[in-house]
Amino acid sequence: MSVSDKERARRRRESRRRAHRGDIIAAVVLIVVVAIAVIGASVAIAHANGNEEDPMPSATKRTTTTTTTTTTLPSSTTTTSPSSTTTTTTTATTGNSSSSTTAGTTAQNTGSHYVQPAGAAWNLLLVNDWNTMPQASVDALKLKVINQSAVNGSVDERIADPLNKMISACRKAGGNIWAQSMYRPYEIQKSLYWKEVDYWKGQGLAQAEAEDKAATIVKRPGQSEHNTGLAVDFNNCDESFTGTTAYNWLLEHCHEYGFILRFPQGKEDVTGVVFESWHYRYVGVEAATEIMRDGITLEEYCQRHGV
Numbered sequence: 001m002s003v004s005d006k007e008r009a010r011r012r013r014e015s016r017r018r019a020h021r022g023d024i025i026a027a028v029v030l031i032v033v034v035a036i037a038v039i040g041a042s043v044a045i046a047h048a049n050g051n052e053e054d055p056m057p058s059a060t061k062r063t064t065t066t067t068t069t070t071t072t073l074p075s076s077t078t079t080t081s082p083s084s085t086t087t088t089t090t091t092a093t094t095g096n097s098s099s100s101t102t103a104g105t106t107a108q109n110t111g112s113h114y115v116q117p118a119g120a121a122w123n124l125l126l127v128n129d130w131n132t133m134p135q136a137s138v139d140a141l142k143l144k145v146i147n148q149s150a151v152n153g154s155v156d157e158r159i160a161d162p163l164n165k166m167i168s169a170c171r172k173a174g175g176n177i178w179a180q181s182m183y184r185p186y187e188i189q190k191s192l193y194w195k196e197v198d199y200w201k202g203q204g205l206a207q208a209e210a211e212d213k214a215a216t217i218v219k220r221p222g223q224s225e226h227n228t229g230l231a232v233d234f235n236n237c238d239e240s241f242t243g244t245t246a247y248n249w250l251l252e253h254c255h256e257y258g259f260i261l262r263f264p265q266g267k268e269d270v271t272g273v274v275f276e277s278w279h280y281r282y283v284g285v286e287a288a289t290e291i292m293r294d295g296i297t298l299e300e301y302c303q304r305h306g307v
């Protein structure tokens, strides 16, 4: 996608957001509801920049919150845990999941983003908008449940031990921390994504536009780091984690356990995802030490080493 295309896309998103916001403001009369709308609008802006959490897809939200005023928001509050999103969607049928799962990804792959060569080490596997994990690889992962989790989620069995140790050490240092969202199966990702596409088509967007819009809220299947089993979201999976004792401790020590802050501030153009203080990724101690020391991303590390 060229710079001017990006700029046009950004303007389109801006105008849609303005339209949404106008509707909301006209519809609400109570100050408290206006406040909720403002929060929702800011979340929508974050989504437009890309979000790895798929916190509460618009389509799911529409079916699960039906009576409150806030349902008029395109992307309202996102405090619902990913686990309940998963539960909701597992039972839902999207009706169009047979469509291509890679549609739209090649348009963005213009060479300005690093494409990882085949055969990367498992711990350095790059998964983002430009690097897709095949379904067979996602399905073949051997998983292990993490008990220090609010939801008994699971991760790649190879990182269960370091993750448990990191959580324990953080708690010992006074951090209030728990693992909230971890591995997400390919089929769930696919279902979430196409449901989101359907929702935006229902809002009047053309197929390609609906797919791009949906991808800013729910990653395409195989493009979410949660499909790798190597990622973990802590606590409420939102900004409230920033600046906490646990967060500050992780910044200092996560590399000792092989983890990195995966989506740092100011690297949105590199990762395609907004700053997420709560999302960590296992890469191994060696890579994590270099990445955290130099303040770089996994993308930049892979490019630097040609891996």
Ligand SMILES: [Zn+2]
Pocket (backbone or CB within 6 Å): 052, 053, 181, 226, 231, 232, 233, 278, 279, 280
């Ligand atoms: Zn995450």
